[in-house]
Amino acid sequence: MTNSEKNRLKDKAFQVFGVFCTFIGLVVLAIFLIDIVIEGIGRIDWDFLTSLPSRRAARAGILTAWAGTLWILVLSALIAFPLGIAAGVYLEEYAKKTKLSNFLEINIANLAGVPSIIYGLLGLELFVRIMNLGGILLAGALTLSLLILPIIIVTTREAIKAVPRTIRDGSFALGASKWQTVWYQVLPASFGGILTGVILALSRAVGEAAPLIVIGALAYVPFVPSSPMDEFTVLPIQIFNWTSRPQAAFLTNAAAAIIILLLITFLLNGIAVYLRHRQQKKIKW
Amino acid sequence: MNIKHSKLEAINLDAYYGDFHALKNINIAMEEKAVTAFIGPSGCGKSTFLRTFNRMNDYIDGFRIEGQILLDGRDIYTNDVRVDELRKEVGMVFQKPNPFPKTIYENVVYGLRIQGIKDKKILQETCEKSLQQAALWNEVKDKLDKSALALSGGQQQRLCIARALAIQPSVILMDEPASALDPISTAKIEDLIYELKKDYTIVIVTHNMQQAGRVSDHTAFFYMGELVEYAKTKTMFTSPKDTRTQNYITGRFG
Amino acid sequence: MRVQEKIIEGLLWLSAAITILITVSIIWVLLSESVLFFSEVSIVRFLTEKEWTPLFAEKKFGIMPLVAGTFLTTVIAIAVALPIGLTIAIYLNEYANARFKTFIKPLLEVLATIPTVVYGFFALTVVTPFLQSFIPGLAGFNALSAGIVMGIMIIPMISSLSEDAISAVPRSLREAAYGMGSTRLQTAFGVMVPAASSGILVSVILAISRAVGETMIVAIAAGQQPRLTLNPLVPIETITTYIVQVSLGDVPHGSLEYRTIFAAGMTLFVFTFLLNNLSFWIKKKYQEKYD
Numbered sequence: 060m061t062n063s064e065k066n067r068l069k070d071k072a073f074q075v076f077g078v079f080c081t082f083i084g085l086v087v088l089a090i091f092l093i094d095i096v097i098e099g100i101g102r103i104d105w106d107f108l109t110s111l112p113s114r115r116a117a118r119a120g121i122l123t124a125w126a127g128t129l130w131i132l133v134l135s136a137l138i139a140f141p142l143g144i145a146a147g148v149y150l151e152e153y154a155k156k157t158k159l160s161n162f163l164e165i166n167i168a169n170l171a172g173v174p175s176i177i178y179g180l181l182g183l184e185l186f187v188r189i190m191n192l193g194g195i196l197l198a199g200a201l202t203l204s205l206l207i208l209p210i211i212i213v214t215t216r217e218a219i220k221a222v223p224r225t226i227r228d229g230s231f232a233l234g235a236s237k238w239q240t241v242w243y244q245v246l247p248a249s250f251g252g253i254l255t256g257v258i259l260a261l262s263r264a265v266g267e268a269a270p271l272i273v274i275g276a277l278a279y280v281p282f283v284p285s286s287p288m289d290e291f292t293v294l295p296i297q298i299f300n301w302t303s304r305p306q307a308a309f310l311t312n313a314a315a316a317i318i319i320l321l322l323i324t325f326l327l328n329g330i331a332v333y334l335r336h337r338q339q340k341k342i343k344w
Numbered sequence: 345m346n347i348k349h350s351k352l353e354a355i356n357l358d359a360y361y362g363d364f365h366a367l368k369n370i371n372i373a374m375e376e377k378a379v380t381a382f383i384g385p386s387g388c389g390k391s392t393f394l395r396t397f398n399r400m401n402d403y404i405d406g407f408r409i410e411g412q413i414l415l416d417g418r419d420i421y422t423n424d425v426r427v428d429e430l431r432k433e434v435g436m437v438f439q440k441p442n443p444f445p446k447t448i449y450e451n452v453v454y455g456l457r458i459q460g461i462k463d464k465k466i467l468q469e470t471c472e473k474s475l476q477q478a479a480l481w482n483e484v485k486d487k488l489d490k491s492a493l494a495l496s497g498g499q500q501q502r503l504c505i506a507r508a509l510a511i512q513p514s515v516i517l518m519d520e521p522a523s524a525l526d527p528i529s530t531a532k533i534e535d536l537i538y539e540l541k542k543d544y545t546i547v548i549v550t551h552n553m554q555q556a557g558r559v560s561d562h563t564a565f566f567y568m569g570e571l572v573e574y575a576k577t578k579t580m581f582t583s584p585k586d587t588r589t590q591n592y593i594t595g596r597f598g
Numbered sequence: 599m600r601v602q603e604k605i606i607e608g609l610l611w612l613s614a615a616i617t618i619l620i621t622v623s624i625i626w627v628l629l630s631e632s633v634l635f636f637s638e639v640s641i642v643r644f645l646t647e648k649e650w651t652p653l654f655a656e657k658k659f660g661i662m663p664l665v666a667g668t669f670l671t672t673v674i675a676i677a678v679a680l681p682i683g684l685t686i687a688i689y690l691n692e693y694a695n696a697r698f699k700t701f702i703k704p705l706l707e708v709l710a711t712i713p714t715v716v717y718g719f720f721a722l723t724v725v726t727p728f729l730q731s732f733i734p735g736l737a738g739f740n741a742l743s744a745g746i747v748m749g750i751m752i753i754p755m756i757s758s759l760s761e762d763a764i765s766a767v768p769r770s771l772r773e774a775a776y777g778m779g780s781t782r783l784q785t786a787f788g789v790m791v792p793a794a795s796s797g798i799l800v801s802v803i804l805a806i807s808r809a810v811g812e813t814m815i816v817a818i819a820a821g822q823q824p825r826l827t828l829n830p831l832v833p834i835e836t837i838t839t840y841i842v843q844v845s846l847g848d849v850p851h852g853s854l855e856y857r858t859i860f861a862a863g864m865t866l867f868v869f870t871f872l873l874n875n876l877s878f879w880i881k882k883k884y885q886e887k888y889d
Contacts, residue, residue: 066781066783066784067781069781069783070781070782070783070784073689073782073783073786074689074693074782076685077685077686077688077689077693077694078689080681080682080685080686080689081686081689081690081694081702081706083682084682084706084709084750084753084754085705085706085708085709087750088708088709088712088750090724091720091724094723094724095719095720141613142613142616143613145609145610145612145613145614146610146613146614146616146617148610149607149610149611149613149614150614153607153610153611154614162618163614163615163617163618165878166617166618166621167617168874168878169621169871169874169875169878170617170620170621172804172807172808172870172871172873172874173624173811173867173870173871174810174811174812174813174838174866174867174870175811175813176811176813176838176841176842176863176866177624177628177811177863177866177867177870178624179841179845180624180627180628180841180859180860180863181620181623181624181627183845184627184631185623185627188851205620208616208617208620209617212614212617236603237603237607238602238603238606238607259711262711263711265713266711266712266713266714266715266716267713268713268714268715268813268814269714269813269814269817269838269841269842272842272845272846273841273842273845273859275845295713295715295814298715298716298719299715299718299814299817299818302715302718302719302722302723302818303818310723313719314719317716317719320713320715320716321712321713321716324711324712324713325711328708328711332704
């Protein structure tokens with residue numbers, strides 16, 4: 060075999076390996092999803108969705124868990140959405156290129172890299188202990204809001220950056236103030252992108268268990284929370300709890316709950332992808 | 345050069361981007377209800393100068409001016425001048441058409457909306473009047489609620505002119521308004537400029553010498569941040585005084 | 599009007615400034631509790647003792663076993679994610695066509711959107727039994743399957759960041775390599791990967807930082823036994839798992855046990871903070887190179 064034939068063979072071999080690597084993760088994921096569905100789908104029925112937790116696996120349901128997850132989703136959105144967008148707008152539209160704004164940027168990148176469990180420790184001291192809220196929904200939502208804030212800020216900035224300079228010029232030239240330009244032009248034009256980012260951030264929040272465990276969310280909550288001041292659990296914590304038990308019946312419960320959690324996660328991600336797609340189609344600069 | 349009534353004036357104007365001296369001691373007066381063209385090679389400062397008249401350079405970090413810009417004899421760079429008020433008086437049309445990603449109607453009435461005008465009748469009347477002035481009404485009157493981005497480039501640029509007219513300015517600044525357009529659209533814009541100068545003072549920056557010759561009454565030639573020559577357009581094109589002007593308009597550089 | 603504009607700008611500024619407040623709060627919370635911890639347990643003991651048993655009667659406060667557990671799962675995760683992720687990046691850049699790329703990239707991102715508690719379940723109920731079928735000594739809780747699953751989760755992080763880095767290499771460089779008759783493979787490893795090395799390094803560092811801070815996978819599948827070992831087959835405990843373990847129990851505020859989770863958190867924070875800033879620093883230098 061000549062040298063060049065050898066090289067071509069190696070090239071082909073790597074190509075095959077490349078395809079293998081590209082799909083290995085997805086194949087593993089598929090195996091796992093199938094395994095979960097086989098194990099858990101039979102457990103999902105109306106009772107499972109509407110029953111309170113129980114010490115007996117066969118009677119236990121996820122009502123309080125998914126209700127808690129919905130609460131957390133809505134509350135975190137209400138807190139982090141305005142705050143994140145406002146911060147993103149400030150950094151992109153108002154901040155001058157000073158040392159301070161540079162520092163703000165590095166700081167936000169740093170926050171995005173802080174492990175979620177550290178946010179749990181922050182929430183535990185700040186909200187649970189110092190503000191004396193206890194392990195309630197509001198404390199959990201505040202903690203997760205801080206966690207997803209950097210993600211929302213970063214995606215907001217990217218969406219705003221995609222709005223061409225000429226649109227701002229056009230608005231200013233008609234006598235619009237800075238805020239009018241942001242409010243009437245920049246935000247509407249970038250809203251799809253911002254919303255995509257917010258939803259992706261929320262889907263991250265929905266899957267978090269560690270920080271909520273740290274602030275003291277309970278696995279066993281025998282009632283559906285009716286206000287932000289109530290104690291709560293969420294699906295990931297319920298799954299964690301069932302997974303840590305030795306009995307097989309609880310693992311089946313966990314698998315069933317995972318199906319519900321994944322449905323919520325995929326739904327949120329699907330909405331985000333759809334919004335991004337629609338935005339790209341709607342506005343071509 | 346004799347100016348009958350000067351609408352806009354620059355007195356001993358210097359402008360800087362940080363350390364870069366972009367405009368050097370400019371003195372010029374522009375006539376009311378006439379078209380003044382700024383010509384010169386790229387980077388000569390003509391666009392920078394145009395943007396000082398509605399203070400569009402204010403947002404650029406490190407930009408500052410010395411000297412005075414007068415509108416109807418009033419300095420527009422003093423502290424008591426409100427930039428938004430100034431820009432209602434001095435409209436602007438940009439190089440590339442920049443319609444907002446909204447409907448045609450919303451584009452035209454945007455300037456009124458941000459002034460807080462909500463009366464539907466006023467908005468609709470202004471919209472029709474401005475589009476007619478911009479010679480666009482007949483083409484778009486049935487699709488005012490359609491996206492402005494669906495219009496052709498030439499139509500978009502006339503929409504941007506209509507948008508500027510809607511807030512009833514007395515001056516319109518045009519920054520190479522036809523450079524991104526095809527010849528037919530360009531001709532329409534030029535006709536429009538000719539019509540508009542009956543009511544408006546127009547300052548136009550252009551790369552295109554023929555265009556300056558066709559549309560303007562006066563022409564100012566800029567070179568390396570200096571105002572080299574300013575004269576009646578006819579005079580400038582037939583007998584330029586400065587050799588640099590001569591070289592430029594005969595196409596030896598630029 | 600002007601006043602209104604100023605008020606709005608002030609509010610926007612405040613929202614941005616909150617992020618600094620968050621950082622300050624994190625550091626303050628970790629420091630203030632850690633200081634109390636270290637007033638009872640010396641830093642020397644913390645760093646040199648070989649056992650971590652704060653919840654037992656005979657208390658030992660050596661962080662090393664937790665660090666070792668974290669290190670072990672992280673190394674396994676990177677050993678899985680780096681070769682696969684980098685190969686994907688190269689494959690997508692040099693071999694795959696554009697349509698395949700737009701189809702496969704969002705699919706790969708799905709790997710990163712699965713909640714980690716789900717991955718933990720996967721590691722415990724699927725991967726461990728599977729591995730046990732041919733690794734006889736493998737315990738029910740172990741660093742190996744937790745690390746492997748974490749690696750799968752991190753693949754898209756390495757692949758997408760590395761791909762960005764490789765595609766940022768100027769076209770001319772690639773064309774020069776092809777022009778000299780290189781195969782795609784030779785171009786990839788001879789030219790593109792070296793030219794994109796700092797970007798790839800950034801992706802790996804960020805992946806390490808992510809693995810170090812990962813909690814639920816290891817809490818579910820790696821065990822809760824702090825052990826100073828590099829054996830991937832036995833139960834261990836990571837820093838993050840310890841924090842979860844204590845949080846699940848009834849440890850009273852203000853006790854020494856309560857403070858241990860902040861000392862552990864401080865250790866974790868220092869690691870990830872250093873890693874993140876190292877990556878920013880490399881990224882900045884790297885950007886200057888091509889501008």
